[in-house]
Amino acid sequence: MSPFHDKTTTAHGVFRDGSSRYNTLQTGRETPHKRVKSGADGNNENPAALSSQLLIGRTTPQSLIRTYSEPNGWNGGDTIREPSPARDRRAMLEDWRRRKGRHVTGTDSTSRKRVKRMPSSCRAGYHNRNDLQDTHSSTLQNKSHDDRDEENPIRKYLVSCATPGQGKLGSARRSSLMEKSVLSSTPEGTHPSSSNSAQVDTIDDAGFQSQMERMKRRLEQLEKEKMDLSMSKAPLEARIRQKEDAWMKERARLMQEVQCSRLSLRQADDKYCDLQVQYDQAHDERIQLRQELRKVSSSRQNSKDIGLWSRKIQNDQDLWDLKEKLRASDEELKSTRLAKTSLEKELHATKIELDCLERNNNKMQAEYDEIAAQTSDNRDAEIKLQVLTEEHMATSAALNAVYAELDATKARAEATISEKDETLRKEIEQLRFDLSVMKTRANKVQLDLNKSIQNAEDEDEAVLRARIEERDQRIIELEAELLKGEKVRRHMHNCIQELRGNIRVFVRTRPFLPGDEQDKNSPINITPDGESMSIIDRRSGKPLIFHFDKVFLPSAGQETVFQEVSDFVQSALDGYNVCLFSYGQTGSGKTHTMQGCGNGPMRGIIPRAVEQLKGFACLHALCTKFHAWAKAFNQKR
Numbered sequence: 001m002s003p004f005h006d007k008t009t010t011a012h013g014v015f016r017d018g019s020s021r022y023n024t025l026q027t028g029r030e031t032p033h034k035r036v037k038s039g040a041d042g043n044n045e046n047p048a049a050l051s052s053q054l055l056i057g058r059t060t061p062q063s064l065i066r067t068y069s070e071p072n073g074w075n076g077g078d079t080i081r082e083p084s085p086a087r088d089r090r091a092m093l094e095d096w097r098r099r100k101g102r103h104v105t106g107t108d109s110t111s112r113k114r115v116k117r118m119p120s121s122c123r124a125g126y127h128n129r130n131d132l133q134d135t136h137s138s139t140l141q142n143k144s145h146d147d148r149d150e151e152n153p154i155r156k157y158l159v160s161c162a163t164p165g166q167g168k169l170g171s172a173r174r175s176s177l178m179e180k181s182v183l184s185s186t187p188e189g190t191h192p193s194s195s196n197s198a199q200v201d202t203i204d205d206a207g208f209q210s211q212m213e214r215m216k217r218r219l220e221q222l223e224k225e226k227m228d229l230s231m232s233k234a235p236l237e238a239r240i241r242q243k244e245d246a247w248m249k250e251r252a253r254l255m256q257e258v259q260c261s262r263l264s265l266r267q268a269d270d271k272y273c274d275l276q277v278q279y280d281q282a283h284d285e286r287i288q289l290r291q292e293l294r295k296v297s298s299s300r301q302n303s304k305d306i307g308l309w310s311r312k313i314q315n316d317q318d319l320w321d322l323k324e325k326l327r328a329s330d331e332e333l334k335s336t337r338l339a340k341t342s343l344e345k346e347l348h349a350t351k352i353e354l355d356c357l358e359r360n361n362n363k364m365q366a367e368y369d370e371i372a373a374q375t376s377d378n379r380d381a382e383i384k385l386q387v388l389t390e391e392h393m394a395t396s397a398a399l400n401a402v403y404a405e406l407d408a409t410k411a412r413a414e415a416t417i418s419e420k421d422e423t424l425r426k427e428i429e430q431l432r433f434d435l436s437v438m439k440t441r442a443n444k445v446q447l448d449l450n451k452s453i454q455n456a457e458d459e460d461e462a463v464l465r466a467r468i469e470e471r472d473q474r475i476i477e478l479e480a481e482l483l484k485g486e487k488v489r490r491h492m493h494n495c496i497q498e499l500r501g502n503i504r505v506f507v508r509t510r511p512f513l514p515g516d517e518q519d520k521n522s523p524i525n526i527t528p529d530g531e532s533m534s535i536i537d538r539r540s541g542k543p544l545i546f547h548f549d550k551v552f553l554p555s556a557g558q559e560t561v562f563q564e565v566s567d568f569v570q571s572a573l574d575g576y577n578v579c580l581f582s583y584g585q586t587g588s589g590k591t592h593t594m595q596g597c598g599n600g601p602m603r604g605i606i607p608r609a610v611e612q613l614k615g616f617a618c619l620h621a622l623c624t625k626f627h628a629w630a631k632a633f634n635q636k637r
């Protein structure tokens with residue numbers, strides 16, 4: 001019967017007074033909290049009943065283990081330790097083996113059955129509640145309560161507690177104890193009461209705080225250890241070097257020992273081989289001697305020859321000697337084997353030691369490499385720091401130089417600014433003085449102007465009207481004179497034109513063009529007075545002279561030609577009919593003279609005459625306007 005069955009049986013025995021608690025628990029229709037609460041309230045203060053609920057109902061295997069294997073929980077301890085399933089399973093298994101006095105190996109079917117009957121908390125993979133219940137039911141059918149009481153230590157304790165006056169704990173103590181057990185095994189959120197829940201929270205907070213404190217202290221301790229380790233780096237390096245040297249010496253020594261051991265092993269092997277050969281030889285001789293002995297013994301009865309008997313004796317003696325020799329060889333062989341075995345063991349131990357030393361060496365080498373890396377890092381950092389320090393000093397020096405230069409520039413700028421301030425201040429004073437003078441003059445001018453205005457206003461209006469009439473009369477007189485002069489001018493101009501001739505003929509010679517065939521001996525010759533020209537007759541060779549009103553040289557421009565004919569424009573403006581036309585050979589320049597080209601100096605007679613007419617028209621319109629304005633002004637007055 002397993003302890004688990006004992007527990008369930010014990011629980012059932014406690015409630016066998018007719019209640020249906022056992023069945024209820026087994027089918028799982030009543031929560032363990034109700035069971036615990038009813039027991040704690042005094043309706044049923046039997047801790048065994050509570051433990052049965054925990055075992056059968058809703059507890060986890062870990063809580064089962066804790067309930068079973070935690071002595072503090074049953075002996076009145078106040079603390080609830082954290083469960084250790086493996087340790088507790090081993091303890092339960094050992095306890096159960098010790099009690100059963102049998103060794104469960106699991107090789108035979110009986111042992112395997114026993115293992116299956118062990119508490120499910122002791123067997124990995126059997127933490128199913130159904131397994132527990134099935135085992136429990138079968139146990140109830142096969143075991144009496146007394147046997148279960150005898151075999152289960154928890155049951156013993158529970159029974160002792162259930163008996164008034166004999167338990168180690170009082171009812172209140174047991175209630176408190178069982179509440180703790182329930183709290184430790186009840187799933188989260190299913191506490192039996194609010195007070196218990198608050199207690200759990202308080203316990204959890206206190207445990208968390210204490211754990212935090214422990215972790216803080218551990219952290220501080222680790223920090224200190226880190227500092228100590230960093231400070232003890234140099235001695236460690238020295239120690240590492242010493243250990244490395246010692247290890248090298250030890251390694252050399254062990255290598256020598258290994259070599260010696262191998263040599264002695266090889267010698268022992270050789271000796272063993274020799275002894276094996278001797279043993280084989282002795283064995284062969286022994287076989288031969290036995291055969292001879294057998295032959296001798298067979299022939300001893302038939303032959304009574306004394307020689308043969310003596311020979312037999314001799315052979316027996318030889319046989320005895322050979323046996324002794326064989327025994328000695330066997331002993332020597334045995335001792336050699338022992339020596340070989342011991343040497344092999346020694347060699348194996350030496351190899352193990354060598355491996356251990358190599359591992360230590362590798363470990364020390366790794367530590368040494370790590371320390372060397374840290375040292376190189378520190379050196380690199382120091383070099384970098386030195387370089388940065390030098391750069392910082394150089395930068396600071398350059399910065400100081402820049403600051404000094406800036407200070408000098410600032411001083412110069414301040415001096416220049418002060419000078420300019422002084423100059424500007426003087427200029428401002430001068431300008432203020434000039435402004436005051438100008439203001440004085442302006443005031444004086446203003447006074448004079450005011451006086452003049454006042455004098456002008458003081459003039460007599462009648463005097464002004466007389467003056468205006470006088471001027472108007474003068475204007476009328478001048479207009480009359482102007483008209484007279486205009487008539488005279490027109491008459492004179494007409495006379496001049498008539499004198500110059502109403503019909504005038506001008507000749508304009510065209511210069512040679514780039515495409516013309518130039519003849520240096522031109523037959524045309526123009527006189528210097530510009531009024532005649534001669535043409536040489538090629539047939540007679542005599543010049544033919546022609547007279548005109550004007551003869552223009554080839555170099556005469558458009559302006560010169562227009563000045564000569566502009567009087568006709570004025571005649572046309574004076575009211576005379578004027579006609580001006582040109583004729584000549586093709587390409588002689590008629591169009592060029594009359595029209596010209598462009599708007600510049602190459603303009604001909606027509607555009608220039610139009611411009612002259614325009615100017616006259618503008619002047620006429622202006623005069624007309626002025627005349628009308630003067631007339632209207634006079635009428636208004």
Ligand SMILES: Nc1ncnc2c1ncn2[C@@H]1O[C@H](COP(=O)(O)OP(=O)(O)OP(=O)(O)O)[C@@H](O)[C@H]1O
Nearest residue numbers: 509510511554584585586587588589590591592593
């Ligand atoms: N006085 C001059 N100076 C420079 N070039 C001239 C002059 N007279 C005429 N020409 C040039 O001679 C060329 C012929 O002139 P233009 O056409 O006026 O001749 P035209 O007598 O009118 O000919 P057409 O009878 O065929 O109309 C033109 O290229 C013109 O520029």
